[in-house]
Amino acid sequence: MALSDSPISFDNTEFAFEYKSDAALRKARFLFSLMSYPWLVALGTRLTPWAIRVGLPIKGLLRKTLFAQFVGGETLESTQAVAASLRSYGVQVILDYGVEGKEGEENFDNAVQEFSRVIDHAAVASIPFMSIKVTGFARFGLLEALHQLMLSQPGTILDRYQAMLNQLDPSVKGEWQKVYDRVLHLCTRAAEQRVGVAIDAEESWIQEPIDALAMQMMERFNTDRPVVYNTIQLYRHDRYQFLQDCAALSSSKNYLLAIKLVRGAYMEKERKRALENDYDSPIHANKQAVDRDYDQALRFCVDRLERMALIVASHNEHSNLLATELMIQKGQPLHHPHIHWSQLYGMSDNITFNLSKAGASVSKYLPFGPIEDVIPYLMRRAQENTSVKGQTGRELGLIQKELDRRRHSA
Numbered sequence: 001m002a003l004s005d006s007p008i009s010f011d012n013t014e015f016a017f018e019y020k021s022d023a024a025l026r027k028a029r030f031l032f033s034l035m036s037y038p039w040l041v042a043l044g045t046r047l048t049p050w051a052i053r054v055g056l057p058i059k060g061l062l063r064k065t066l067f068a069q070f071v072g073g074e075t076l077e078s079t080q081a082v083a084a085s086l087r088s089y090g091v092q093v094i095l096d097y098g099v100e101g102k103e104g105e106e107n108f109d110n111a112v113q114e115f116s117r118v119i120d121h122a123a124v125a126s127i128p129f130m131s132i133k134v135t136g137f138a139r140f141g142l143l144e145a146l147h148q149l150m151l152s153q154p155g156t157i158l159d160r161y162q163a164m165l166n167q168l169d170p171s172v173k174g175e176w177q178k179v180y181d182r183v184l185h186l187c188t189r190a191a192e193q194r195v196g197v198a199i200d201a202e203e204s205w206i207q208e209p210i211d212a213l214a215m216q217m218m219e220r221f222n223t224d225r226p227v228v229y230n231t232i233q234l235y236r237h238d239r240y241q242f243l244q245d246c247a248a249l250s251s252s253k254n255y256l257l258a259i260k261l262v263r264g265a266y267m268e269k270e271r272k273r274a275l276e277n278d279y280d281s282p283i284h285a286n287k288q289a290v291d292r293d294y295d296q297a298l299r300f301c302v303d304r305l306e307r308m309a310l311i312v313a314s315h316n317e318h319s320n321l322l323a324t325e326l327m328i329q330k331g332q333p334l335h336h337p338h339i340h341w342s343q344l345y346g347m348s349d350n351i352t353f354n355l356s357k358a359g360a361s362v363s364k365y366l367p368f369g370p371i372e373d374v375i376p377y378l379m380r381r382a383q384e385n386t387s388v389k390g391q392t393g394r395e396l397g398l399i400q401k402e403l404d405r406r407r408h409s410a
């Protein structure tokens with residue numbers, strides 16, 4: 001695909017798959033063709049978590065299929081080979097210890113330890129970013145309760161946060177203080193070691209305290225360069241306004257607003273919950289509106305790159321090209337320190353590797369962790385590659401095109 005006068009194209013499959021052997025490509029083709037059956041994915045995403053829980057021997061199969069396609073390895077050390085291979089094509093990684101859904105203070109403290117190791121490793125291996133989910137350090141129910149309290153307050157996100165804190169009883173306040181300290185500890189360590197921290201966006205009903213936490217970390221650490229990034233999900237109809245509010249707040253406090261722009265990964269769950277609980281869905285009614293807001297958000301950020309930093313986190317070819325075109329129009333280089341592109345490992349190699357060839361600062365978001373702990377992430381990827389109209393078809397078409405090209409040039 002190419003926008004009108006863009007010198008960049010995402011059609012070159014030779015660049016896209018240079019790092020994959022014929023056998024690896026055929027395996028990817030098989031996997032994406034399986035994911036093109038919605039009934040199979042629906043069945044698999046129901047049965048897999050259960051099968052792992054009751055101890056059925058499916059880990060070997062998972063390890064060779066979804067896990068190999070979308071995850072960097074079971075340990076931090078095992079991601080090194082993938083990261084080194086990507087680096088040799090000019091592609092960086094965003095490391096993510098992808099353990100989800102583990103609650104309890106001990107697990108939260110363990111997660112801090114593991115993420116500290118990730119930061120130390122990133123610093124020595126010149127990895128520019130790591131990402132965290134606040135639910136890795138906080139009880140979901142706590143975030144949900146704080147979110148509700150914040151929603152009932154007026155003012156900016158930080159006003160609402162302050163008012164919420166004033167209402168908490170000491171035990172809840174103490175529990176939240178621990179969460180705050182965990183995130184502060186990681187951001188401090190990352191800032192010292194010059195590693196960026198991307199804070200993921202999660203379900204809309206826990207997002208208020210996550211945003212407030214991210215804004216406070218940015219105020220503290222983004223004084224002369226972007227260290228902490230918050231994530232904005234443009235599938236929510238209130239988020240473009242939120243982006244503008246964040247920009248106003250960061251200008252008034254004189255720090256760099258750093259934002260990862262995504263469309264959003266929880267659409268079905270969000271809509272289902274809204275329906276079941278009889279409230280208006282926070283998600284746009286259609287894809288067109290999401291695309292409009294995403295591209296509008298891109299323009300907003302690129303127009304303010306002196307005071308903002310941006311990660312274009314998307315597999316949408318149009319949005320990725322638009323970001324490059326906006327930079328070119330402004331006479332700015334694609335490796336500008338305040339812009340970065342990223343796609344999930346295992347998806348849209350045509351975008352990542354062609355961006356790299358064009359000189360952009362680009363990465364793969366690379367999760368790692370024990371198989372049983374990354375199941376929620378794997379299930380989201382399987383669903384995304386089935387439910388996103390055209391995604392599987394696009395991947396399959398590109399893989400087939402490259403296999404054909406190799407056969408003819410052999």
Ligand SMILES: Cc1cc2nc3c(=O)[nH]c(=O)nc-3n(C[C@H](O)[C@H](O)[C@H](O)COP(=O)(O)OP(=O)(O)OC[C@H]3O[C@@H](n4cnc5c(N)ncnc54)[C@H](O)[C@@H]3O)c2cc1C
Pocket residue numbers: 199200201202231233235262263264265266267283284285286287290313314315316342343344365384388391
């Ligand atoms: C580096 C990276 C980091 C990420 N971090 C996060 C994160 O922190 N939080 C998070 O939630 N997600 C995150 N994601 C996942 C991301 O949200 C999904 O990959 C993304 O939504 C897929 O959209 P796309 O931009 O690739 O484009 P497309 O493939 O063009 O868009 C698909 C998306 O559009 C939306 N959509 C599709 N149909 C409709 C419809 N009918 N109505 C309304 N909306 C619709 C959905 O969000 C869907 O996922 C991340 C992705 C990347 C690449």
